[in-house]
Amino acid sequence: MTLALGCIADDYTGASDLANTLTKAGLRTVQTIGVPADDLALPEVDAVVVSLKSRSIPAEEAVARSREAAAWLNARGAGHLLFKVCSTFDSTDAGNIGPVTDALREDAGVGIALVTPAFPETARTVYLGHLFVGAVPLAESPLKDHPLNPMRDSNLVRVLARQSRAEVGLIDLATVAQGAEAVSARLDALAKDGKGAAIADAVLDRDLAVLGAAALTRKVSTGASGLGLGLARALVAAGRVAPAAAQADLGPAIGGPAACLAGSCSQATLGQIARAEAVMPVRRLDPARLLAGEDEAGAALAWAMERIGHGPVLIASSAGPEDVAAVQAKYGRDAAGHAIEAAMARIAEGLVNGGVRRLVVAGGETSGAVVDRLGLPAFRVGPEIAAGVPVLRTTDRDMWLALKSGNFGGPDFFADALRLMP
Numbered sequence: 001m002t003l004a005l006g007c008i009a010d011d012y013t014g015a016s017d018l019a020n021t022l023t024k025a026g027l028r029t030v031q032t033i034g035v036p037a038d039d040l041a042l043p044e045v046d047a048v049v050v051s052l053k054s055r056s057i058p059a060e061e062a063v064a065r066s067r068e069a070a071a072w073l074n075a076r077g078a079g080h081l082l083f084k085v086c087s088t089f090d091s092t093d094a095g096n097i098g099p100v101t102d103a104l105r106e107d108a109g110v111g112i113a114l115v116t117p118a119f120p121e122t123a124r125t126v127y128l129g130h131l132f133v134g135a136v137p138l139a140e141s142p143l144k145d146h147p148l149n150p151m152r153d154s155n156l157v158r159v160l161a162r163q164s165r166a167e168v169g170l171i172d173l174a175t176v177a178q179g180a181e182a183v184s185a186r187l188d189a190l191a192k193d194g195k196g197a198a199i200a201d202a203v204l205d206r207d208l209a210v211l212g213a214a215a216l217t218r219k220v221s222t223g224a225s226g227l228g229l230g231l232a233r234a235l236v237a238a239g240r241v242a243p244a245a246a247q248a249d250l251g252p253a254i255g256g257p258a259a260c261l262a263g264s265c266s267q268a269t270l271g272q273i274a275r276a277e278a279v280m281p282v283r284r285l286d287p288a289r290l291l292a293g294e295d296e297a298g299a300a301l302a303w304a305m306e307r308i309g310h311g312p313v314l315i316a317s318s319a320g321p322e323d324v325a326a327v328q329a330k331y332g333r334d335a336a337g338h339a340i341e342a343a344m345a346r347i348a349e350g351l352v353n354g355g356v357r358r359l360v361v362a363g364g365e366t367s368g369a370v371v372d373r374l375g376l377p378a379f380r381v382g383p384e385i386a387a388g389v390p391v392l393r394t395t396d397r398d399m400w401l402a403l404k405s406g407n408f409g410g411p412d413f414f415a416d417a418l419r420l421m422p
């Protein structure tokens with residue numbers, strides 16, 4: 001296997017988001033969970049997206065795991081490495097985007113890395129280094145209340161600089177508009193000036209193709225699925241990938257019971273849960289009871305097993321910012337987050353042991369806990385449910401999954417997903 005593109009994603013929903021984007025762009029793509037075992041049988045593909053649960057762990061751990069992934073990808077001839085981060089740049093000042101980018105860049109002998117979370121298809125745009133979510137700056141968007149990575153500075157040059165050993169520069173939209181050579185020349189100039197990373201503006205889809213072509217002039221880049229799209233288009237345009245004709249057939253229907261789990265507290269997910277209440281039974285976990293040691297997970301699983309024979313159910317821990325803040329104040333942000341993720345993972349295991357073969361999970365960290373508990377090694381990428389969210393089929397057993405990024409999906413996402421998981 002000689003890969004055109006090797007990707008290291010810092011969470012599992014982001015990995016499937018990127019795998020979806022690359023597949024749509026014509027790259028034969030597989031998503032793995034963690035660094036694959038050497039004997040893991042993988043189809044012949046153009047790109048592999050290695051999913052790590054590294055977004056909210058200590059930076060030195062994130063660097064070590066990302067380096068392991070890079071070594072596995074390089075051993076399979078990866079022509080370029082993309083470190084996939086969130087389109088809303090989810091990270092804290094102690095966070096990992098800077099340290100991982102520095103490490104991958106230095107290991108590859110690259111002087112500077114292009115960095116952009118822009119993904120216009122999902123209304124993530126970057127202008128003069130400032131990230132916008134829809135019409136509002138990042139720090140005024142719901143992401144300012146994220147339970148683990150509250151984003152309170154929209155200026156990504158500042159945000160990345162606070163995390164990085166290297167200085168950080170800017171590739172502004174005026175330079176991007178001049179094309180890939182101008183962007184590459186700007187990267188050279190910034191590197192000469194001692195910068196190790198450069199936030200690149202992008203507002204329209206066409207900006208992504210320019211950035212992808214420029215990023216390919218170096219071994220390593222960092223970005224969200226928008227940069228993945230640009231890289232894919234550049235690889236096809238350069239003749240380094242022959243675009244796959246159509247969506248690969250993911251095989252026969254699986255059927256059987258279905259369930260949805262929501263750990264994301266994003267505004268989008270809260271709305272989707274509310275809409276789901278009209279079409280399926282919904283049980284809301286009580287985090288206080290859970291964190292006080294009550295068997296909330298066992299009770300929720302028993303509730304679900306009584307109902308899944310009649311149709312899909314949804315179990316959610318999700319809550320609004322004030323309720324999340326109250327739980328975190330009492331039990332601690334990380335302790336609360338990890339305990340709730342563990343409960344969701346236990347529920348998922350119980351549901352699958354009880355026959356569920358179609359599972360929708362909302363939330364990146366939540367998806368990571370669930371998929372790790374189920375011990376799933378890899379996924380093939382199926383049809384897109386909503387921008388950034390594909391149907392996934394497991395490679396080691398017959399299951400459909402959808403791992404929904406917290407902020408993605410339309411109002412009826414849960415019902416939409418199940419319709420595409422026959």
Ligand SMILES: Nc1ncnc2c1ncn2[C@@H]1O[C@H](COP(=O)(O)OP(=O)(O)O)[C@@H](O)[C@H]1O
Pocket residue numbers: 013146147148263264265266287317318319323324327328336337338339340341362363364365366367404405406407
């Ligand atoms: N009611 C709640 N109170 C506090 N934390 C919560 C609650 N529900 C979920 N969480 C935690 O919030 C985090 C949500 O992160 P994640 O699953 O990545 O969602 P998103 O994709 O929206 O970022 C997880 O750590 C989860 O355990």
Ligand SMILES: O=C(O)[C@H](O)C(=O)COP(=O)(O)O
Pocket residue numbers: 011013014015017085086087088090224225363364365388404405406407
């Ligand atoms: O928004 C993105 O780029 C990705 O889909 C992603 O990383 C989402 O992370 P989340 O934790 O699931 O919101």
